[in-house]
Amino acid sequence: MKNPVMVASGTFGYGPEYAELVNLSSLGAIVVKGISLKPWHGNPTPRMVEVPGGLVNAIGLQNPGAEKFISEYMPFLRKYDVPVIVNIWGRTIEEYEQVAERFDGVKGVSGLELNISCPNIKQGGIAFGTDPAVTKRVVSAVRRRTRLPLIPKLSPNVSNISLFAKVAEDCGADAISLINSLPAMVIDVDTRRPVLANVVGGLTGPAVHAVAVKLVWEAARAVKIPVIGMGGITGPREALEFMIAGATAVAVGTANFTDPSTSIRVINGIEQYLAGNGFSSALDLIGKLKS
């Protein structure tokens, strides 16, 4: 990575969507929108609603499936000098294994981010990432099927994030990323109906930032592997907060929608901060929270 700033899964499509607006080769990495083994249609609309300081979405993981992604989007992404991290998901452990395995040896893929916040259809729809035993099973299972760097993306919807961070590390994860969106709901008081067709969704954007900083700080103290911090970055200051809290890298998410040049501003702003504060490298800043 030429800098610590990525774009977060689900907020940057598969690359071409923003290629006219952002120089993709300037980014630290692109984390593509979540891919499953087979194509998936997602949820009915409305799928997204703005709330103060953020948005609630229930897109439902619509994606073209691994084969179509590899044949249609990877040739495009390979033209750029940027690491591509593929976010993968499944509804059963077997689906996770199969999609992970499919990406082994695919040219241009630099790593796998594991979305463990989706419901486990074999266990009552409880998210894989909210039960430590299930988290352990899915991360270990995927670990055995891929040689690529593996980055479980942790759910904030747990009472003890350190426990989940350690589980991921113990199962052989190369890094962890957090936070995924916070479970949320919006009601239209005029119609007294939920705004989203899926009823509930996930909150992202500036509203979740302070929650994310606390969870990144806790997770980073619990593990030795790198932590990727994300949640409500709109400029360099929020990214720097994550780094001071212990994140080795960060990802810009919802702010890509607000201002597609956010990631570039964050890259430049971090550099200026490091130079202005006498740090020779970003590594010297990571985890340097003063008491």
Added chain:
Amino acid sequence: MKHHQARVLEHKEAGGGYRILTLEAPGIASRAKPGQFVHMRIPHLDGSVLRRPFSIYRADRKKLSILYKSVGRGTHSMKSIRKDDEVSLLGPLGNGFPLGRTKEVPVLVAGGYGVAPLVFLATRLRRKGIIFIGGAKACDILCVRDFKALGWDVRIATEDGSIGVKGLVTKILDEWLSPGCGAEGVVFYACGPEGLMKAVGERASYHGSRAWLSLDKHMGCGVGACLACVQKIKRNGAVSLLRVCREGPVFEASEIVWD
């Protein structure tokens, strides 16, 4: 597609809660086609993370205009936009209306501010046609002078009868389409509420014509990344979810699978 800081040239009331915002945006205006839209970051809208999409009402080489109504938090907040302010725009986005074959008579159908992209369309179509404009009351009938200046036949309907024929716009459309009107060889273009567009699609299907409808769906990114604004579209026998912002916002009526 460009990301442009556009200077406000003019922001004026158009009556009935409608306003026209004119922006200096050469990189976007010169490329814009009728039916395309701009995604605007609304200034001073605290806590807002999403841009708002607006159909292009007029565009020339250097400037473009949008016509909008205060309907929500975003458009209410736009009232504070002043001349010489700078506004962040992404555009031009989406695919516009196909301009069709010159032998077909263009029949435009608008509901409320849905008329905006149809004005732009009328300025680019090679032949003149007829426009049906509908609204709740007289102040919702916009852009009549624009079409008359272009030499178009303008027909009006309002629900309260305060201007034009009393009733829905489909009433005057149906009268015009009645047998013997010569409705063969027409092509429909429509923008407005979903009910209006469905109705236009049905008329087109009945007359064996095509109808190009400009859809409005809750958008997130505006560039095809977030998949918030998908629409069921049937092509070659298969139904797929296409992005209104990227593959649309204009779709041919017979391809649209309404919910």
